[in-house]
Amino acid sequence: MTASVLPSRTDLPRSQLAASWDMSVRAFRFWLVDYRRTWRGSIYSSVLNPVLYLGAMGLALGRLVDQHGTASIGRVSYLAFLAPGLMAASAMQTAVGESLYPVYTAVKWQRTYQAAASTPLRPGDIFRGHVLFTAMRLTMNMTIFLGIMAAFGAIRSAWAVACLPVAVLTGLAFATPLDAFAVTQSKNDQAFNVIFRFGMIPLFLFSGTFFPITQLPAWIRPIAYATPLWHGVALCRALSLGTVDVAAALGHVGYLIVIAALGLAWGQRTYRRRLHV
Amino acid sequence: MPEPEILIRAHDLTKRFGDFTAVDGIDFELRRGEAFGFLGPNGAGKSSTMRMIGCVSPPSAGELTILGKDPRTDGPAIRARLGVVPQEDTLDVELTVRENLLIYGRYFGLPRDLIAERTASLLEFVQLAERADDPVEPLSGGMKRRLTIARSLINDPEILILDEPTTGLDPQARHVVWDRLFRLKQQGVTLILTTHYMDEAEQLCDRLVVMDGGRIAAEDSPRELIERYSTREVLELRFDVADHEQAADKLADVPAERIEVLADRILLYVDNGDGALTVVRGLGLEPLTSLVRRSTLEDVFLRLTGRRLEDG
Numbered sequence: 013m014t015a016s017v018l019p020s021r022t023d024l025p026r027s028q029l030a031a032s033w034d035m036s037v038r039a040f041r042f043w044l045v046d047y048r049r050t051w052r053g054s055i056y057s058s059v060l061n062p063v064l065y066l067g068a069m070g071l072a073l074g075r076l077v078d079q080h081g082t083a084s085i086g087r088v089s090y091l092a093f094l095a096p097g098l099m100a101a102s103a104m105q106t107a108v109g110e111s112l113y114p115v116y117t118a119v120k121w122q123r124t125y126q127a128a129a130s131t132p133l134r135p136g137d138i139f140r141g142h143v144l145f146t147a148m149r150l151t152m153n154m155t156i157f158l159g160i161m162a163a164f165g166a167i168r169s170a171w172a173v174a175c176l177p178v179a180v181l182t183g184l185a186f187a188t189p190l191d192a193f194a195v196t197q198s199k200n201d202q203a204f205n206v207i208f209r210f211g212m213i214p215l216f217l218f219s220g221t222f223f224p225i226t227q228l229p230a231w232i233r234p235i236a237y238a239t240p241l242w243h244g245v246a247l248c249r250a251l252s253l254g255t256v257d258v259a260a261a262l263g264h265v266g267y268l269i270v271i272a273a274l275g276l277a278w279g280q281r282t283y284r285r286r287l288h289v
Numbered sequence: 290m291p292e293p294e295i296l297i298r299a300h301d302l303t304k305r306f307g308d309f310t311a312v313d314g315i316d317f318e319l320r321r322g323e324a325f326g327f328l329g330p331n332g333a334g335k336s337s338t339m340r341m342i343g344c345v346s347p348p349s350a351g352e353l354t355i356l357g358k359d360p361r362t363d364g365p366a367i368r369a370r371l372g373v374v375p376q377e378d379t380l381d382v383e384l385t386v387r388e389n390l391l392i393y394g395r396y397f398g399l400p401r402d403l404i405a406e407r408t409a410s411l412l413e414f415v416q417l418a419e420r421a422d423d424p425v426e427p428l429s430g431g432m433k434r435r436l437t438i439a440r441s442l443i444n445d446p447e448i449l450i451l452d453e454p455t456t457g458l459d460p461q462a463r464h465v466v467w468d469r470l471f472r473l474k475q476q477g478v479t480l481i482l483t484t485h486y487m488d489e490a491e492q493l494c495d496r497l498v499v500m501d502g503g504r505i506a507a508e509d510s511p512r513e514l515i516e517r518y519s520t521r522e523v524l525e526l527r528f529d530v531a532d533h534e535q536a537a538d539k540l541a542d543v544p545a546e547r548i549e550v551l552a553d554r555i556l557l558y559v560d561n562g563d564g565a566l567t568v569v570r571g572l573g574l575e576p577l578t579s580l581v582r583r584s585t586l587e588d589v590f591l592r593l594t595g596r597r598l599e600d601g
Contacts, residue, residue: 034398035365042392049383127379129345131396131444132365288345289306 032140035133039141040148042128047145058153061102062160069222070094070166085224088168088253095166096175096252097221099157100244103183106153108212110146111187112204115194118142125195125287135283142191143184143276150183151176161252169254178251178265182244185268188275192282220245243267294321296448296479297342301351304337311337313503314351319448324470324480326494328487328586330598334503335483336376339452342481344368356447369397372446376453378433380440382426386417389425390440397444404443411439415469431462438469449473451482455489467492485598487586499586499593506593511586518592519584520546522562526555526569526576536574543568549591558588 047054074090085093118125128138154176161167190207197203218228219241225233236242247264250256297319304312312334319325327335340346341353344364353360355367380389387408394404412418415435425433434454441449454470455463470493474480484490490497491511498508507514524545528536537550540557543565547558559565562581569576590598 038396038398041395045384045388045392046381122381123375123377123379124381126345126375127381127393128396130343130368130371130373130375130379131393132369132398133396134365288347289340 032137035137036140036144039128039133039138040144041141042124043142043145044148047149054149055152055156058156059160062098062157065098065102066091066095066160066164066166069098070164084227086253086255091164091166092168092253093249094222095161095164096172096248097219097245099154099161099175099179099252100182100241100248101216101219101221102157103150103154103179103244104186104212104215104241106150107146107183107187108190108208110142110149111190112194112207113201115142115191116197116201116204119195119286120198125283129287135287136280138287139191139195139279139283140276143188143279146187146191147180147184150180150187154179154183167252169252171251171254171256174251175248178244178247178268181265181268181272182240182248185240185244185271185275188272188279190275192275192279195279195286196282198286215239215241220249240268240271295319296321296356297481298354299351300353302338302341302348302353303350304334304341304346305349310503312341315498315500315503315505317498317505317508319479319481321447321479322477323495324474324482324493326481326490326497327483327500328485328490328494328497328590328598329483329500330485330596333500335500336452338500339450339481339483342448343371343373343450369444370447372441372444372449374434374437374441374449374451374454376456378437380425380433380436383424385422385424386412386428386436387421389436390443393440394443399444407443407445408439411442414442414472415439416465429462431458431465434458434462434466435469438466442473446478448479448481451480453483453485455484455486463489487590487598490586497586499590501590501594501596507589514586514589515584519588520558521560521584523582523584523588524557524559524562524565524569525578525580525582526557526574527553527578528555528574528576536576539572539574540569542572547592551597556588556591558584 070091074094077090082088082090082093125138129135157179158172158176161172194204218225218232219236219239225236225242228236243264247261250261295318299315299317301314301316302312303310303314315338327338329335337346341348341360342355344355344360344367347361356370358367360367381392384392390408390411391404394407408421409418412421415438417432417436417439420428420432425436428436438454451470455466458466467489470480474493480493482493494511496508496510497514499506499514507518509517526536537555540548540555543557545557545559545565549556549558557565566579566581587598590596
């Protein structure tokens with residue numbers, strides 16, 4: 013026997029946490045090998061997406077907004093207002109893109125999850141490996157986004173550097189529950205269209221990305237407050253504009269961490285139920 | 290002779306899905322070095338049993354010990370020492386043949402150079418060496434199966450689990466797979482496999498159980514099962530559709546151990562097929578076709594369950 017055996021509960025020399033990390037990294041490597049085929053194309057869209065949005069909305073539409081007065085957005089240029097919000101929204105999009113269909117493909121069409129489940133990897137490791145890969149993709153895309161924001165002159169404060177971890181965390185707050193949900197879908201992928209149309213698009217439009225949610229009717233605002241995207245948008249914007257309030261920032265981060273952690277706990281269950289039946 | 294080493298021991302093993310009992314309290318043992326088969330129609334509970342052995346499906350009741358460990362608590366450690374060839378291919382078809390083995394080997398925590406070394410010899414073994422850097426997608430069904438077998442061996446497993454290894458393959462591809470599995474068996478790899486092909490069971494298995502409706506109907510070597518549950522020869526008669534029923538009635542007078550009236554044929558279980566055919570003709574019956582053959586596991590299954598294997 014030459015295979016390195018995952019320590020069982022009885023002969024576990026390291027901590028459970030270290031073992032889980034090691035196993036999750038093994039699952040992560042699958043996505044990494046898979047990504048080697050498609051990374052070039054993904055980089056193009058990671059660059060093109062922010063350039064087009066910041067150009068069209070930030071500069072072109074922004075000129076119009078700026079001419080009409082920017083009191084309601086805090087007397088900054090529309091570009092400076094919009095860019096950090098778009099960054100958080102872009103993190104959400106990246107997370108959704110790496111969660112729903114890739115998970116469904118892995119569990120239903122290609123059954124690569126099932127292949128992994130017949131090795132020492134546990135369902136939770138397979139789940140966390142996928143989350144790790146999503147975190148890597150988020151870090152890549154958000155680094156590019158931040159660089160393009162800087163190139164557009166849309167950053168007002170050195171605190172903007174902290175937008176990177178905040179946007180990654182925002183993405184993870186979407187990725188973990190969406191992974192957990194996607195793995196439960198066994199018949200078809202129709203639920204994903206519902207999520208796109210009635211979840212992602214309204215969030216994208218109404219979470220303060222393009223205009224402050226104080227512009228919305230009062231009764232609808234609590235819905236925006238409950239979504240992870242608003243917290244990501246609000247905190248990225250405060251960091252980028254240099255208007256951070258520490259208590260509010262901690263609240264936003266805390267909220268995002270709680271959602272991401274709940275998603276992790278939920279996925280641990282749904283992956284086990286799907287892969288160990 | 291030393292006592293054979295028991296690698297898997299199942300006692301009263303049960304798997305339920307809601308109200309449905311897929312595996313209904315089965316007992317069996319797997320010994321090191323043997324090829325052990327589960328023969329039965331679709332829905333007999335074979336795959337559920339394999340998934341429990343593969344530690345990806347917790348038993349609902351009963352005892353299961355694999356390599357001395359309990360799959361409920363030691364699943365990862367057991368799976369590290371198993372090789373699994375699932376019923377449906379789980380290859381990543383967009384990656385190359387070599388990348389599929391690399392990823393799988395990494396799941397077991399094997400170092401890259403060891404994986405590369407094993408990949409070379411395993412691809413040689415399954416006759417895919419020249420396709421190593423091709424994507425999996427365009428490979429034929431038989432090639433994908435062989436790749437899955439190579440992949441299942443990457444961790445040098447102590448037990449190789451094969452769930453219907455040749456289902457869906459054309460006859461030629463099946464024979465290539467059988468040949469490879471036979472070589473593994475000769476190399477001393479312990480095999481546990483399911484099949485609903487009696488010829489597969491006869492060719493590969495040292496010992497097998499006949500499974501039906503979640504239960505084990507019989508257990509022995511293929512030859513012993515045939516001797517115990519069937520006769521030396523079988524006389525197969527085919528009559529004109531119009532005469533089928535009538536002929537079946539008349540055949541009751543032929544001295545056969547057992548007569549099975551199927552939809553399209555009548556089977557007479559006898560020790561001497563040619564002798565029985567003479568008796569049939571003596572009764573004034575003239576079958577359209579007649580065939581004298583050896584008994585097979587198909588006959589054993591028919592005897593034990595009253596159904597044919599492919600009926601499912």
